[in-house]
Amino acid sequence: MNAPARFFETTAPISFGGPQAPSPLAFRWYDKHRIVHGKRLEEHLRFAVCYWHSFCWVGSDPFGGETFLRPWHHGTDPMAMARAKAEVAFELFRLLDVPFFTFHDVDAAPEGKTLAESVQNLNAIADIFEAKMAAQKVRLLWGTANLFSHRRYMAGAATNPDPQVFAYAAGQVRAALEVTHRLGGQNYVLWGGREGYETLLNTDMKRELDQLGRFVSLVVEHKHKIGFPGPILIEPKPKEPTKHQYDFDVATCYGFLERYGLTKDVKLNIEQNHAILAGHSFQHEIALAQALGVFGSLDINRGDDLLGWDTDQFAMNGQELALVFHEILKGGGFTTGGLNFDAKIRRQSIDPDDLIHAHVGSMDACARAFLAASVMLDSGVLTDALKERYAGWDGSEGRAILAGERSLADLADRVLRSSTEPQPRSGRQEFLESLVNRYV
Structure with missing residues (x-):
């Protein structure tokens, strides 16, 4: 399967046009070269496009099926579809002129009949990524493994009652971590997914927490063995799909990391939508992570205040974002982390260029809020x-x-x-x- 000759209508990279720019596809606030606090805006914000919501989601919801009709979702050769998807992904990275992207292993490459076949598929697509990265500016912010979608993980991965599932997950993470290292990834994320429980009637919580602690320790040990320089990141999330997850919020994750001696190597990747589901504000979770020394990176999205699930909308709330960036700037900014657009367009936004508009709008919202935060910090209105x-x-x-x-x-x-x-x-x-x- 070949990638569409021209998937997006837009062909020229999005550029800065200023607040009065007439084009709907121009940055009004995100001037990547603007110097703020001694660094370029691009270096401060470190935007990343995620592979899964942007290229893998088909537009379905619990009550309806596919709406996007992406050509790489339909075919008989899974690897050909994966290659076509990679072509379009890197075209979007070029158009947005972003410095980073992120992916799960099964976003990039199809699962095979065995783990060995899955690893082979992943490395084949990683070869394509590597070649395209050599020809473009985009780099890898982080990689991760999907340990939640497949049937084998219905009862969790690291916390599964079956040690064979634990071992399979370990093999999957090893492959994803090594590919992330090969591609120069700056972090590696362990996203819990189903590391939690539906009922305590069939759950030994202490046993499962000990399993999870051992699993994360194994990942840290392998990180050092292969010389991966970045931190391991855990992403707090209170619920969905499980009723209760062990990585509930920043405070819970910190207690877990302390108990198992992991605070040196493991930091947190915080998301607005997850903070809201945990009963916190985005600012709260970031401020607490900074205070506890475990702040790592952000998934930059937002939830719907009227809905109690993970809607993953593009971040557009300027006041919320300004307070978030004030916390980040006050703490010294990102090191290896950044702003990952773990966000998806709405299922009615079916035009390919809607994906570009969504990213441009959110990048501008972040830039405008960041500039406001830098002025607030310089003037000392909150710190004083x-x-x-x-x-x-x-x-x-x-x-x-x-x-x-x-x-x-x-x-x-x-x-x-x-x-x-x-x-x-x-x-x-x-x-x-x-x-x-x-x-x-």
């Missing part, structure tokens, strides 16, 4: 207010308490000797919200 609110802890007595130089009795006796009652101070929430509105 925080410093003032916690100023007492920077004084001599506050530092002595945190340094362990005061006992409980010391503190109690000091208060008993004092005739002064501590007076609360306003948190000024509405004032701070109005300040943010001035920038976004």
Whole structure:
């Protein structure tokens, strides 16, 4: 099967045109060469197009089937379809001029009848990726293995009650990690998928957590064995498809990593839609990951506030994004991570160029929010207010308490000797919200 001679109507790469650009396919805010905080905007945002939602999803939902009718979804030769899909994928990377892409193993290549055949297929498509990457600027932000779609993983992969399934998953991850390393990937993601349970009636939770801890440890050991330089990333997600997943949110993942001694090698890939499903804001999850030292990368999408599942819409909320980027900039920015568009166009957006419009719009929304965040950080409107609110802890007595130089009795006796009652101070929430509105 050959790739369509011209899948997209657009043929020229999208370029920066400024806020008043007349073309609907022009960046109005994303000027990749603009210097902000000493780096180009492209280096700050590190955009990546995901392979799965962009090229593998057919537009189905629980109540209806395929709507997109992509030519590489229909054929009798799975490898020919995979090669055609790769041609269109790299054309989109070129048109968007993105620095990175991401993929699951089975997004890129079809599963075979055996693991050996699947690995052979993956490496054959990786050869194509490698050749195309040599001719284009795009690089690999991260790779991962799909350990959730196949029937064998209905009860999980690492947490499966059958050790043979655990071993099969290990073989699949080894292949995906080694391909990621070969392609110069900057991270490797372990996406839990079905690492959780539907009912405790048939679940030994301690056993499954120990299995999961051992599995992640095996991946870390192999990462060092092959010399893979990037971090392993875990993506928190509270539910869907399982009722409860062991990687529920940032706090849960951090407790898991601490228990199994994995915080040095494993960081977190955080997604807005998953944060909302866990009952948190996107900003909360990022701020907590920064505070705990496990921040790694972001899936940049959004959920629908009225729906309780993972809708994976393109990120367009400027105020939310500005606060997110303020947290990231305050923490020093990305190292190996970036912004992966784990987002899909709506099933009624059936024109191929809708895929381009979606990415362009979200890239612009991110750039505009990032610029607002950088101005907020430079002006100190939020950081100065925080410093003032916690100023007492920077004084001599506050530092002595945190340094362990005061006992409980010391503190109690000091208060008993004092005739002064501590007076609360306003948190000024509405004032701070109005300040943010001035920038976004």
